[in-house]
Amino acid sequence: xxxxxxxxxxxxxxxxxxxxxxxxxxxxxxxxxxxxxxxxxxxxxxxxxxxxxxxxxxxxxxxxxxxxxxxxxxxxxxxxxxxxxxxxxxxxxxxxxxxxxxxxxxxxxxxxxxxxxxxxxxxxxxxxxxxxxxxxxxxxxxxxxxxxxxxxxxxxxxxxxxxxxxxxxxxxxxxxxxxxxxxxxxxxxxxxxxxxxxxxxxxxxxxxxxxxxxxxxxxxxxxxxxxxxxxxxxxxxxxxxxxxxxxxxxxxxxxxxxxxxxxxxxxxxxxxxxxxxxxxxxxxxxxxxxxxxxxxxxxxxxxxxxxxxxxxxxxxxxxxxxxxxxxxxxxxxxxxxxxxxxxxxxxxxxxxxxxxxxxxxxxxxxxxxxxxxxxxxxxxxxxxxxxxxxxxxxxxxxxxxxxxxxxxxxxxxxxxxxxxxxxxxxxxxxxxxxxxxxxxxxxxxxxxxxxxxxxxxxxxxxxxxxxxxxxxxxxxxxxxxxxxxxxxxxxxxxxxxxxxxxxxxxxxxxxxxxxxxxxxxxxxxxxxxxxx
Numbered sequence: 001x002x003x004x005x006x007x008x009x010x011x012x013x014x015x016x017x018x019x020x021x022x023x024x025x026x027x028x029x030x031x032x033x034x035x036x037x038x039x040x041x042x043x044x045x046x047x048x049x050x051x052x053x054x055x056x057x058x059x060x061x062x063x064x065x066x067x068x069x070x071x072x073x074x075x076x077x078x079x080x081x082x083x084x085x086x087x088x089x090x091x092x093x094x095x096x097x098x099x100x101x102x103x104x105x106x107x108x109x110x111x112x113x114x115x116x117x118x119x120x121x122x123x124x125x126x127x128x129x130x131x132x133x134x135x136x137x138x139x140x141x142x143x144x145x146x147x148x149x150x151x152x153x154x155x156x157x158x159x160x161x162x163x164x165x166x167x168x169x170x171x172x173x174x175x176x177x178x179x180x181x182x183x184x185x186x187x188x189x190x191x192x193x194x195x196x197x198x199x200x201x202x203x204x205x206x207x208x209x210x211x212x213x214x215x216x217x218x219x220x221x222x223x224x225x226x227x228x229x230x231x232x233x234x235x236x237x238x239x240x241x242x243x244x245x246x247x248x249x250x251x252x253x254x255x256x257x258x259x260x261x262x263x264x265x266x267x268x269x270x271x272x273x274x275x276x277x278x279x280x281x282x283x284x285x286x287x288x289x290x291x292x293x294x295x296x297x298x299x300x301x302x303x304x305x306x307x308x309x310x311x312x313x314x315x316x317x318x319x320x321x322x323x324x325x326x327x328x329x330x331x332x333x334x335x336x337x338x339x340x341x342x343x344x345x346x347x348x349x350x351x352x353x354x355x356x357x358x359x360x361x362x363x364x365x366x367x368x369x370x371x372x373x374x375x376x377x378x379x380x381x382x383x384x385x386x387x388x389x390x391x392x393x394x395x396x397x398x399x400x401x402x403x404x405x406x407x408x409x410x411x412x413x414x415x416x417x418x419x420x421x422x423x424x425x426x427x428x429x430x431x432x433x434x435x436x437x438x439x440x441x442x443x444x445x446x447x448x449x450x451x452x453x454x455x456x457x458x459x460x461x462x463x464x465x466x467x468x469x470x471x472x473x474x475x476x477x478x479x480x481x482x483x484x485x486x487x488x489x490x491x492x493x494x495x496x497x498x499x500x501x502x503x504x505x506x507x508x509x510x511x512x513x514x515x516x517x518x519x520x521x522x523x524x525x526x527x528x529x530x531x532x
Contacts, residue, residue: 042088048095077112087113089120114147124156145170152177159183170197179205208246275300279307289314355386372402384450387423400427428453433469440472
């Protein structure tokens with residue numbers, strides 16, 4: 001017997017809990033000791049991916065596999081019950097399954113898990129794509145809300161919560177985490193009623209939940225479902241984190257809330273909280289301007305992290321906050337000029353197709369600036385202008401550029417010529433490589449004529465052409481390809497001539513490192529340190 005098998009069961013169970021579900025299940029074939037450990041493992045995770053490969057199963061094959069799943073889960077649960085062991089976590093994730101065929105069994109499994117003192121219940125039933133009839137939804141049993149031991153409840157996809165939940169006694173006294181995603185309710189008030197009876201809740205997620213509207217006789221109705229429009233959270237003193245998407249209105253009275261992530265169709269919200277982290281999505285119906293930011297920081301005086309994504313903004317924005325430490329703007333339309341006065345700001349990130357002028361009035365010496373950009377050969381000077389328009393110039397040393405993708409029409413080799421040295425920045429990271437070798441040099445010439453990075457890194461994702469591009473990049477930077485420079489005149493030298501030292505940021509032979517890179521999909525990085 002191996003030494004690990006002799007460890008106490010509690011330690012072996014902890015090891016299994018840290019493994020991916022598929023790998024932990026495979027331990028049961030290692031030895032008799034591991035099989036016994038697996039049979040008493042109190043975390044039961046069932047995923048249909050392990051049993052069903054596609055929707056193309058024959059009827060007989062489908063029912064055969066379903067019956068095997070039902071038999072397996074039943075035996076595991078019965079063994080744990082017979083041994084007097086609690087089912088610590090029960091997770092059921094099913095695709096391509098007729099839930100009506102399994103409904104009785106799922107009811108029984110959840111009842112057994114709850115009665116044993118289960119702490120985590122995760123139920124996700126995605127079903128067949130495009131079948132939205134409520135008859136194909138699984139009806140959540142009332143036994144779920146009778147559990148005094150549950151600490152985490154996750155309900156996702158094709159689950160229906162009946163109106164009886166409005167009047168039934170809720171005993172979720174220990175629940176700290178609730179996630180409700182793409183499920184539907186017989187009445188809009190069920191969500192508020194459910195959450196209000198969870199006094200210890202700390203983390204709440206509600207994403208795109210809907211209400212079923214039964215058709216009225218004689219009145220045609222195009223949609224049987226409508227999104228839950230509002231969410232009211234009152235008196236939840238333990239609530240610290242909220243993620244909401246798809247609501248029209250959200251009203252929150254939670255004095256200890258620290259993190260709020262909202263994607264709202266109409267931003268009409270009321271808050272009472274000491275918020276430190278806020279992320280807002282899709283604020284398209286108001287123009288965010290100076291007044292909006294003044295009111296925001298007045299309402300949330302302790303706000304340290306602010307993220308705005310896909311929002312409509314005024315052309316000129318002034319942001320002033322002594323508390324703000326993290327600011328991220330992603331795809332905010334109309335913005336042309338941004339002035340930031342935040343002396344404690346440690347991180348600023350900008351992502352989008354427009355490239356506004358950005359000025360820092362006050363900032364920390366530890367400020368890190370990250371910009372996520374696309375390459376557009378139709379406007380070759382845009383990236384260089386964007387970096388040059390970051391003020392003051394001392395900030396350039398803190399700037400990292402992430403090149404995410406390219407808008408490639410075939411570039412002309414001599415199209416981009418400059419007469420001055422480009423700004424020196426901290427880092428340039430390439431998150432893709434050109435598809436064609438003919439684009440390699442124009443691509444790099446464009447980037448290195450736009451900025452002089454102290455380091456270049458490439459996020460390697462194992463595409464077929466990535467290794468070829470890395471090889472080209474290495475040979476180009478190390479000076480092994482001659483006659484490729486694009487000096488604009490005899491009096492001005494391009495970035496090629498400014499290179500003094502180039503080295504790989506790993507103490508290894510380049511060929512050895514390149515050969516060691518994965519051939520399957522995986523994220524790896526290879527970097528070059530430049531001295532100009």
